Amino acid sequence: MLKSTTGKPTMSPKTVVITGCSSGIGLALAVKLAKDQLKRFKVIATMRDLGKKKQLEDAARETLDNMLEIKELDVCSEDSICKCVNSIPGQKVDILVSNAGMGLIGPVECQSLDTMKMVFDTNFFGLTRLVKEILPDMKRRQKGHIVVMSSVMGIHGLLFNDVYAASKFAVEGFCESLAIQALKFNINISLIEPGPVITEFEAKLYEEAAKMDLSSTDEETAKMFRQLYLPYSKKVFHTLGQTAEDVAEHTVKVITAEKPPFRYQTNSLYTPLTTLKFADPTGNLHLDTYYKMIFQHDRIFNASLSLIKFLRGRSGNQPGRKHS
Numbered sequence: 001m002l003k004s005t006t007g008k009p010t011m012s013p014k015t016v017v018i019t020g021c022s023s024g025i026g027l028a029l030a031v032k033l034a035k036d037q038l039k040r041f042k043v044i045a046t047m048r049d050l051g052k053k054k055q056l057e058d059a060a061r062e063t064l065d066n067m068l069e070i071k072e073l074d075v076c077s078e079d080s081i082c083k084c085v086n087s088i089p090g091q092k093v094d095i096l097v098s099n100a101g102m103g104l105i106g107p108v109e110c111q112s113l114d115t116m117k118m119v120f121d122t123n124f125f126g127l128t129r130l131v132k133e134i135l136p137d138m139k140r141r142q143k144g145h146i147v148v149m150s151s152v153m154g155i156h157g158l159l160f161n162d163v164y165a166a167s168k169f170a171v172e173g174f175c176e177s178l179a180i181q182a183l184k185f186n187i188n189i190s191l192i193e194p195g196p197v198i199t200e201f202e203a204k205l206y207e208e209a210a211k212m213d214l215s216s217t218d219e220e221t222a223k224m225f226r227q228l229y230l231p232y233s234k235k236v237f238h239t240l241g242q243t244a245e246d247v248a249e250h251t252v253k254v255i256t257a258e259k260p261p262f263r264y265q266t267n268s269l270y271t272p273l274t275t276l277k278f279a280d281p282t283g284n285l286h287l288d289t290y291y292k293m294i295f296q297h298d299r300i301f302n303a304s305l306s307l308i309k310f311l312r313g314r315s316g317n318q319p320g321r322k323h324s
């Protein structure tokens with residue numbers, strides 16, 4: 001349980017820059033922070049394409065230009081990041097939420113190196129560009145919090161998510177190293193590690209998967225991807241999946257914590273799976289469990305998912321349910 005610093009409003013609101021606010025978690029978090037009852041946050045909600053700002057404007061209407069401002073920021077462009085930060089009074093960012101990201105699924109032999117580089121450029125180098133721009137000022141002020149949207153796939157790998165998981169592992173290695181230095185300057189770094197979240201992220205992945213040319217792989221792998229992985233993945237998303245609002249709520253807890261955790265998993269249903277990684281340093285427990293779950297005991301796994309779905313339905317804790 002995180003002890004929060006809530007209770008009294010701060011004199012001046014903290015400036016929070018969030019990337020990737022055109023949809024999903026970034027949008028939900030921007031709205032939640034901007035609507036904070038205690039008005040503790042001034043939110044700079046950024047997106048690379050301002051043509052997509054309507055959904056955020058509609059959701060945050062009463063806070064616009066007061067507690068929330070929408071600005072352009074492409075995490076793949078140093079110029080764009082610099083321009084955005086320079087437009088903030090005193091270039092003072094109290095909290096950075098590095099959220100923008102993209103997924104990639106499929107057999108690795110069917111993915112181009114350009115696509116793989118784009119995933120790293122967004123998920124990993126996007127974070128490093130932001131940190132290079134914002135950390136020096138936080139160090140000067142001896143104050144700040146960098147919150148990074150990682151994933152359970154920053155902890156363990158998953159079938160057909162090779163490059164995406166690698167990009168999140170890179171994020172975790174970078175943050176774990178930097179966090180030690182940051183502490184010396186009184187700056188916290190926190191990794192948020194959601195399991196599946198039902199956002200456009202998932203829809204985009206399946207759209208890409210449907211178009212994917214599988215001719216560069218063998219028949220068995222192509223079949224494994226289309227007939228085993230995709231239906232499994234959809235079932236996992238819809239059984240264990242959280243809403244963007246859920247993840248935003250957890251992220252607010254981390255942002256307002258008296259002592260922010262370095263790692264924070266948002267989905268307790270997923271924790272038994274991530275624990276396998278920490279329980280056995282050889283890595284075999286994780287590999288064996290996933291191998292057996294997918295290729296040998298898939299009926300039991302499917303039945304367990306159906307049971308979880310049923311129980312969540314009965315308790316009203318259904319994935320996709322929005323919080324008010």
Ligand SMILES: NC(=O)c1ccc[n+]([C@@H]2O[C@H](COP(=O)([O-])OP(=O)(O)OC[C@H]3O[C@@H](n4cnc5c(N)ncnc54)[C@H](OP(=O)(O)O)[C@@H]3O)[C@@H](O)[C@H]2O)c1
Binds near residue numbers: 074149151199
């Ligand atoms: N959904 C999940 O299951 C899940 C699970 C664990 C972790 N995560 C992580 O959560 C984060 C948010 O994902 P989400 O689920 O909210 O997905 P989403 O709805 O697809 O949102 C991703 C956001 O990132 C933005 N983005 C992509 N490339 C960008 C760039 N170069 N510069 C600036 N913004 C860029 C997208 O903007 P455009 O609209 O312009 O593309 C969009 O606003 C990601 O880091 C993702 O890896 C997601």
